[in-house]
Amino acid sequence: DADVTQTPRNRITKTGKRIMLECSQTKGHDRMYWYRQDPGLGLRLIYYSFDVKDINKGEISDGYSVSRQAQAKFSLSLESAIPNQTALYFCATMRPDNTEAFFGQGTRLTVV
């Protein structure tokens, strides 16, 4: 099994719909992250969480919310999807000594 699992892998949704992207990890790490990647660009940080009670906004959090349901689970929500949120979304977890991050395989989201 993968260390970090994202569901769904692909999703097409309509403008204005609420959608949730889910992430679970088996590494047992407290630190989890959501990133967004647009074509030809690097990853940008949306939200990050250092533990179940510690959630922080990243550089592009507007239009997104998150929920840390357990150490292993970190969900990203788009309350009202818009077309410019069409992107590839990655979840990650980090070792507590900050030496290595583990990424999921990504969720390709299309908002039409």
Place this chain on the structure above:
Amino acid sequence: DAKTTQPPSMDCAEGRAANLPCNHSTISGNEYVYWYRQIHSQGPQYIIHGLKNNETNEMASLIITEDRKSSTLILPHATLRDTAVYYCIVRVAGWETSGSRLTFGEGTQLTVNP
């Protein structure tokens, strides 16, 4: 975190060494150099990191200049599967949460040719 500069693209022949440069002239004394790679829209994969000494693992070698203002990632025998975007990231390591955010630039697209 210190800013990094990488060439946008590089080519390498299969079986030859791939040498990917990274400039980080504003690096601080407590910042490490990390390398990740992303193979065609997959999640990024950690490769290696170092502070000031050269480092080697089963994937690659990292050479950091004595003044720490630049580094080179070396893939000793590149294969077609090494075609990917390579990201050089500089940040504080350790157990503090302040060092746990990864900031990605646009990286170097390495293409390994047969």
